[in-house]
Amino acid sequence: MINYETTEDVTSNDYIVAMKKAEDIAATDKSRVDYTVGSSHIHMFMSTPSCLLNSSKYKFMIHPPSRYIDVSRKIYFYTKKLTNLYNSKLDDESVKSDANWIREFLESIMQQQTIYYGNNLVYAPLTYSDYNNDLISKFRVYWDIRSKRKYLTYLNKFILKQISLEPREGFIKVMAEEGVFAGVPKEDVGTGLIFPIAMSGRVMAPVLSNFIIDLTIYPHVFLKLALEQKIIIKKYGNEITLSALNEMVYLDACISESIRLGTMSGLPRLVEKDMYLPNGAKLKASSSIKFGRFTHNRSESYFSHNPHDYIPERHFKTHTKLSDHSVYSTQWGFGQQMCPGVNYSCINMKLISSILIRKYNISKGPEQNERRHQGYELGHWLFHVNSSVYFEPHNILNYSE
Numbered sequence: 001m002i003n004y005e006t007t008e009d010v011t012s013n014d015y016i017v018a019m020k021k022a023e024d025i026a027a028t029d030k031s032r033v034d035y036t037v038g039s040s041h042i043h044m045f046m047s048t049p050s051c052l053l054n055s056s057k058y059k060f061m062i063h064p065p066s067r068y069i070d071v072s073r074k075i076y077f078y079t080k081k082l083t084n085l086y087n088s089k090l091d092d093e094s095v096k097s098d099a100n101w102i103r104e105f106l107e108s109i110m111q112q113q114t115i116y117y118g119n120n121l122v123y124a125p126l127t128y129s130d131y132n133n134d135l136i137s138k139f140r141v142y143w144d145i146r147s148k149r150k151y152l153t154y155l156n157k158f159i160l161k162q163i164s165l166e167p168r169e170g171f172i173k174v175m176a177e178e179g180v181f182a183g184v185p186k187e188d189v190g191t192g193l194i195f196p197i198a199m200s201g202r203v204m205a206p207v208l209s210n211f212i213i214d215l216t217i218y219p220h221v222f223l224k225l226a227l228e229q230k231i232i233i234k235k236y237g238n239e240i241t242l243s244a245l246n247e248m249v250y251l252d253a254c255i256s257e258s259i260r261l262g263t264m265s266g267l268p269r270l271v272e273k274d275m276y277l278p279n280g281a282k283l284k285a286s287s288s289i290k291f292g293r294f295t296h297n298r299s300e301s302y303f304s305h306n307p308h309d310y311i312p313e314r315h316f317k318t319h320t321k322l323s324d325h326s327v328y329s330t331q332w333g334f335g336q337q338m339c340p341g342v343n344y345s346c347i348n349m350k351l352i353s354s355i356l357i358r359k360y361n362i363s364k365g366p367e368q369n370e371r372r373h374q375g376y377e378l379g380h381w382l383f384h385v386n387s388s389v390y391f392e393p394h395n396i397l398n399y400s401e
């Protein structure tokens with residue numbers, strides 16, 4: 001089968017038809033894996049232990065071992081430590097202080113201006129990955145391969161110093177009290193902290209950006225979200241706590257729906273021993289496979305009601321929440337390698353979205369016509385082709401059905 005995820009001028013329907021024809025096990029051209037396994041084998045994929053379908057060995061196979069062992073294993077280890085700490089400290093108060101911080105941060109971005117002269121960016125908000133950007137430019141100075149080591153040495157020293165200083169504040173304080181980096185080699189502290197932070201930005205950004213564009217295409221969805229926030233504000237006031245977040249069920253379903261339609265295939269595994277699928281197809285030992293999430297997420301068997309359409313309500317029918325991992329919710333992966341950042345991501349994506357919805361009417365802007373879905377651009381991530389969005393400050397309490 002051609003690689004539908006890298007070939008231009010093919011449609012999602014072509015891909016679905018080709019997977020069906022291949023009975024959901026397709027040897028894929030020009031792919032980093034040998035086979036793509038489709039929707040009808042999801043239970044096998046979810047339940048096979050890592051001694052048979054091995055994710056770590058696949059990663060060893062495609063990355064040079066020395067580099068991989070040095071960096072990735074350590075990063076995963078520290079990320080798990082930090083996400084466990086995050087999960088153990090999660091309560092109404094911690095979410096409230098996160099929300100206040102995010103609110104201030106988002107407002108500060110919105111108040112800045114971006115100025116273009118022709119196609120050149122002259123001035124941009126701090127968060128843009130532009131050379132004028134304070135934080136990113138600091139990273140960039142250190143971030144070329146030659147001086148990466150110098151940067152990490154600087155970061156290690158900086159964090160160790162912050163942890164040793166009194167009085168400590170915020171996350172540094174929690175990390176010091178909990179001894180997160182106690183016993184960790186000095187040279188790993190900076191890496192251990194910065195990679196989870198950088199990774200979280202990288203993985204949450206595509207989801208949130210697709211979600212925001214979905215709101216500009218489906219104004220009725222934005223209206224429902226605004227009404228949900230209005231009810232929650234009436235109950236909890238303006239502060240956003242964990243209990244308030246838990247009641248944002250429509251928001252949960254909308255982000256789930258944006259992820260469903262915006263997820264590429266993935267979850268690569270190395271086949272450790274010869275295996276047979278229920279349809280008799282053989283997966284040879286030492287071959288590599290991935291799960292065809294792109295076509296699974298559009299499968300009529302699992303997402304029966306117009307699977308190509310953006311319908312958040314479908315997740316109520318299957319009782320699926322954003323943080324779930326099930327046949328209806330494959331974004332976090334399966335088994336031992338499942339994402340440890342699930343809670344962190346769900347809380348933060350819901351926080352950022354609810355703060356934006358409370359403060360701004362999110363729309364396509366004052367264009368004349370209804371916005372049409374222009375499809376997705378497929379790459380490492382899947383992004384909407386539509387790209388503009390209009391944020392207009394509003395009073396959410398004025399919304400009514």
Ligand code: HEM
Binds near residue numbers: 197
């Ligand atoms: C929308 C956000 C995110 C999505 C969709 C996501 C998705 C995934 C997926 C699909 C996997 C592979 C699972 C498998 O192979 O079965 C994974 C692994 C991982 N994720 Fe996430 N992730 C997200 C956010 C995060 C965040 C915020 C962190 C860290 C703070 C994180 C840390 C990790 C780590 C360390 C692994 C590797 C686990 C292992 O191999 O043992 N993820 N994630």
